[in-house]
Amino acid sequence: MIIAEQKPLDEILEMISGIEKLLILGCRGCVAVCSTGGDKEVGILASALRLGRKKAGKPIEIDEETYVRQCDPEYLEPLKEDGKKYDAVLSMACGVGVNFIADLCPEVNVLPALNTSFYGANLSSGEWAEMCAGCGACVLHLTGGLCPVARCAKSLSNGPCGGSVGGRCEINKDLPCIWHQICEKLTGRNQDQLLREIVPIRDWRPSGHGGPRRRIREDLLP
């Protein structure tokens, strides 16, 4: 899922400094699952902003709403009209939601409440880790399912850098060296021939270096 975290409150307060009527709009997609932008977080942010503005002597009127998703046009349809009632809409979706509101609801002043971080997994309650970089050219079949693009600090394609010690990454000792893990895993499975395969220099164009990406499935087009 997409992992995000809330911007610092002072940054959000600065962003809404001239706003008198605000809609805080949550999303029940990824950001709700990673406890950043769902119903509960909308309530917390609304309370915090009301308190902050009251303390500053500039009370604010805040409405709260959460959509099923902010990355599908049908769910954003009501916002085209409803959004006009507010000086701004503070989206608690990932950057995709904010962009999509800006595209589909041009008369709505949409602002981001979150910093979108990475594609990650939920390690335990309250802890997430990056697992995928969305690079567009998956090599997991060669690496025992462990991604060297997202999980190696240097995104190396052909083995470890040589700086790891005791299986820990030299950039951050709290992180395992993913190439160490890939080697252990493939060797343990007698698949070490995969390690001898030389992966050519990566074509980064599918990763966004060729401009904004778009995917089309003809059979699903209207």
Added chain:
Amino acid sequence: MVNVELMSEQMNNNQQIGKITAFCCNYTASVATDTLREAGLIPESLDVKKLPCTGRIEVPALLDAFEQGAEAVFVAGCRADGCHNLSGSRRAEKRVGYTKKLLKELNIDPGRIEMFFVHCGETQPIVEAVREMTARISKLERLHST
């Protein structure tokens, strides 16, 4: 034992410095507040909210208490090693901690909220909690105008 004189003084102080909201566990702290209230030892300005377990408390409720005019908020739950629901008061402590972080980001003194742990049947920790929170907010500017 509850010091009646000190509590009376506390009650007068509380009325001057504003509302304190207390979220109390039904099994421990609520019993203590009931006993103290029957004895006339709970200040009018102390707004006691009973919960089946302090683990039920959520951050929005803590912030809402401030929005509703509280100058200070405290949560009183079971001792961490003797929670009726095993980990309820520890969960509450974490949510109080998160609320402190939010208050700090808003430049509001995080000492305006605190977690207290109380044994079943004890009244003194509640008296001390009220006294402590009163002392803290008496040194601060009021959050809400009177």
